[in-house]
Amino acid sequence: MPKIVFNCPDGSQRVVEARSGSSIMETGTKSGVPGIVAECGGALACATCHVYVAENYRALVGEAGDFEDEMLEDAAAERKENSRLSCQIPMTDELDGIEVTVAPEQ
Ligand code: FES
Numbered sequence: 001m002p003k004i005v006f007n008c009p010d011g012s013q014r015v016v017e018a019r020s021g022s023s024i025m026e027t028g029t030k031s032g033v034p035g036i037v038a039e040c041g042g043a044l045a046c047a048t049c050h051v052y053v054a055e056n057y058r059a060l061v062g063e064a065g066d067f068e069d070e071m072l073e074d075a076a077a078e079r080k081e082n083s084r085l086s087c088q089i090p091m092t093d094e095l096d097g098i099e100v101t102v103a104p105e106q
Pocket residue numbers: 025038039040041042043044045046047048049085086087088
């Protein structure tokens with residue numbers, strides 16, 4: 001199973017195994033990763049699953065879609081070049097080892 005490395009707002013790091021097809025948000029919340037609120041449950045309506053994707057995985061993950069892009073503009077934490085909503089990133093074997101930093105405010 002592909003792994004996700006979460007850098008949490010409390011300074012801790014969690015390495016979690018993901019089911020292929022599950023989103024990074026689903027994997028994080030099911031595993032109790034701190035800092036991912038995911039208020040809307042993945043419906044692309046809250047922007048409380050904001051993460052920063054490590055540079056070496058950005059190309060594999062791709063860019064945010066238009067609607068996600070708009071949602072990121074209203075995210076509580078600073079929007080950066082590598083910002084994504086983690087409910088919109090389905091895990092694949094190709095993404096094994098991906099590192100994401102959970103945004104400090106959600
Ligand atoms: S969980 Fe609400 S936008 Fe991702």
